Amino acid sequence: DTAVSQTPKYLVTQMGNDKSIKCEQNLGHDTMYWYKQDSKKFLKIMFSYNNKELIINETVPNRFSPKSPDKAHLNLHINSLELGDSAVYFCASSQDHRGDSYNEQFFGPGTRLTVL
Amino acid sequence: AQTVTQSQPEMSVQEAETVTLSCTYDTSESDYYLFWYKQPPSRQMILVIRQEAYKQQNATENRFSVNFQKAAKSFSLKISDSQLGDAAMYFCAYRRGFGNQFYFGTGTSLTVIP
Numbered sequence: 150d151t152a153v154s155q156t157p158k159y160l161v162t163q164m165g166n167d168k169s170i171k172c173e174q175n176l177g178h179d180t181m182y183w184y185k186q187d188s189k190k191f192l193k194i195m196f197s198y199n200n201k202e203l204i205i206n207e208t209v210p211n212r213f214s215p216k217s218p219d220k221a222h223l224n225l226h227i228n229s230l231e232l233g234d235s236a237v238y239f240c241a242s243s244q245d246h247r248g249d250s251y252n253e254q255f256f257g258p259g260t261r262l263t264v265l
Numbered sequence: 266a267q268t269v270t271q272s273q274p275e276m277s278v279q280e281a282e283t284v285t286l287s288c289t290y291d292t293s294e295s296d297y298y299l300f301w302y303k304q305p306p307s308r309q310m311i312l313v314i315r316q317e318a319y320k321q322q323n324a325t326e327n328r329f330s331v332n333f334q335k336a337a338k339s340f341s342l343k344i345s346d347s348q349l350g351d352a353a354m355y356f357c358a359y360r361r362g363f364g365n366q367f368y369f370g371t372g373t374s375l376t377v378i379p
Contacts, residue, residue, distance in 0.1 A: 180365040190304075190354055192369045199365055237308060245365050252360065253300050254367055256310035 152176050155240050155257035162230055163265055170225045170260045172240030180204075181223035182254065183215060184239040192239070198223050199245065227262075235264045267292045269359050271370035278347045279378050285332075286342045286373045288357030295319075296362030299333070299340045304372075305353040313355070316340065318362075344375075352377045 153174045162168055174181060182205075183195040196215040197205035203215070212228045227234060240257040268291045278284035290299070301313040316324045316333050323331050328348075332341045344351055357370040 182367075190372050190374075192356065192372075194366070197365055205366060239310065241310075243360075243365060243367075252298055253312050253315055254310075254358075255312075256302075259308045259310075261308075 152255050153240060153242055153257040155238075155260050157260060158258060159261050159263075161263045161265065164230055164232060166230050167226070167228045168230060168262070169227070170238055170240075170262075172223050172225070172257055174221055174240075174242040174255070174257075176242055176244070176255060178242035178244045178255070179220060180243050180245050181217065181220075182239075182241040182243075183223065183225050184241065186237040186239060186259070188236070196223075196225075230262075230264045232264050235262055237261050267294075267359050267361070267368045269357050269368050269370040271355075271357055271373050273373045274371070275374045275376070277376040277378055278344070278351075280347055280349060282347055283343060283345045284347055284375065286344075286355050286357075286375065288340045288342070288370055290338050290340065290357075290359050290368075292338065292359065292361075294361060298360040298362070299331075300358040300360070301329070301331070301340075301342045302356045302358060303351075303353045304356065305350075310356075314342065347377050349377050349379065351375060 180199045182197045198217045201217045217223045237259045241254040243254045297318045299316045303311045314326045328345045354372045359368045
């Protein structure tokens, strides 16, 4: 069973389009994240949701809008795509229980977004 | 804010040899967690090993072990008997004892030479 899944895995689109990436986790975690990994492999946190509430919102253009319909899902919608948005986007989840040994992040397979 | 530094952008090792990847972090907290993640060309992020700051014993997972020096704020990863499948990008990560934010280093690209 896939713990954290993302769809699609590849996304090629034209500049100016609007696209969404979906993420689902079946681990029962209460926190979910979106990361952007650029061509140099740097991982940058974009958003974090805890029990459907936004708790981290880094300096990200407001063209990016996360939506969490429930604890198990965190989707990323991107408006007016630009060339610089080309990257790999990772969804992740974790459980916020102090003392819980399983406190690492679990990552989805990533979505490679290419903007032409 | 916490920062995680990986000073080796690239490393290489001969197959069957041992290699150590370095990681340092900056924090004023006493309770936290440290992780090493591996990202092979498939791009999937895979947890290699974790360490709780309150545990003095260094974590080990088969051929992977860490050297955790809390006072020096150092968390290096040792890979013994390196295999071709170990070739990947390795990320060091820090998590506070409370809260949900993780801090990642910039990664070390490991090449394994046959």
